[in-house]
Amino acid sequence: MYLTKEEERIYDGELGWAKQVCMKILVKLGELFDAERLIPIDSAHISGVSYKTLGEAPTDFLEALAKANEKTKVEATLNPQSFDPEYLRKRLPKQLLQKQLDILQIFERMGFKQSYTCTPYYIRKPEKNSHLAWAESSAVVYANSVLGAWTNREGGPSALAAAIIGKTPDYGVHKAINRKPNILVEVDSPIKEEVEYGALGISLGKILKDKIPIIRGVGNTSGENLKHLGAALASAGMTNLFHYKDSELKGETLEKISVEANDIRKAIEELTTAPKQKPDLVFVGCPHCSLKEIREIANVVGGKKVRDNTEFWVCTSCHVKEKAKSYVQKIEASGAKVITDTCAVVTWTDKLGIETIMTNSAKTAHYAPTLNKANTILAPLKECLKTALKE
């Protein structure tokens, strides 16, 4: 791999240990994937912020970087943490909050933006064809597929390394030739609900490995449905880019697979593990809700109230919550919580006594049995709302 004189000096440790370790991560990845050089990036997005998913040990690694006085070189946003500023702070053990605050403080010292969202593109939309180094697999798929920005699927530490160096190795989907579809997916029956998009993503993710699909039959759908499709695709597999516009099919002969209504129905059934249909928590907002999704929820909530013994969480970024003030008031008047900076998956729902989670997110349904030790019910938003609210 070609390194500039400056990059070489960093690699050799002349600018200190922290920059060296970051450069090593980037170069090792670059060599692995036959990158010829490093390229500058517009922004970085870091996963691995929640204390629940991070645990103890990486804190030392982050602390060491911060102690070396390392600062981000480009705009760098952070994934959700394990607390929101209000509700969960009151309900979860103080020592967990302290551990989380310690991690946030380390990131702050390094100059990261306190965004705490898996949807950084709702805060600042990356420009088309711009190069990024994003972790958080759902945001990576969305940036590549829906926004037309270019980012590999970084690990928490490689995105961190890129944020500090301001560069990323030039391989994978940073090269136009690697962005072409190589498998055609025909969706045989029309799909509408976000859970169907999510279930499609989970079943495709398992069979596609790292192939780049062009998915036919979903071209006219909303960004939100594509967000659910991409999030699920990334949780179940290695895919970081999909195409969905027929115009991108340029007459090549591609390997073809088809997905039938039955496959999607089966995937939804498999993502429901709960023996009982009464959830302790109804959770919407994985990935974090857009302004449009919050408005939709507010409209259905109307003047209704949340059922007794049921929690109803709507998770989003503080940025979107701020913009959605009037809708948020309406939703919270029902007894629901509009929770920012975190979500059900990256906080300790089990410590709140939650055993069954109902959600419209296939990604959450995929992760919750292991990450939340919870049973799941996967159902469309309107059913989630019906279950959460009194008649």
Added chain:
Amino acid sequence: MAQQITLKGRGIVEGCCKAEALVSAKPISFLGDIDPKTGKVVEKNLDIYGECVTDKVLCFPHGHGSTVGSYVLYSLAKNKLAPKAIVNEKADPVIVVGAVIANIPMIDQIDISQIKTGEIVEVDVYKGLVKILKKWEV
């Protein structure tokens, strides 16, 4: 006498070791599938559910799932619960970066179906080799 099996792959993170193999036929997501506090496999859908990855040569096709997985490898190493080496069919960035920061020898482009759980294997990343040892060699 049976032919000794030596598999040739591509070295990724330097190192050498000899240890017992633990082979998962399915891809692993370190976030969720492995408990960083015990080293145990906690994902029920994996064929190695309930096993411990500590001090094993952990063989699996590739990583998948959350990118936080890299830090779980770092956690395992810090807790002295890490595998002795990682052997993949196809390396993916989450596992590679995890192996770099946790300093776990790693090799890929290996046909892991040749390796069985419980066999003693020798991994030499410098030469890019995984050798399955016969009982009398152990």
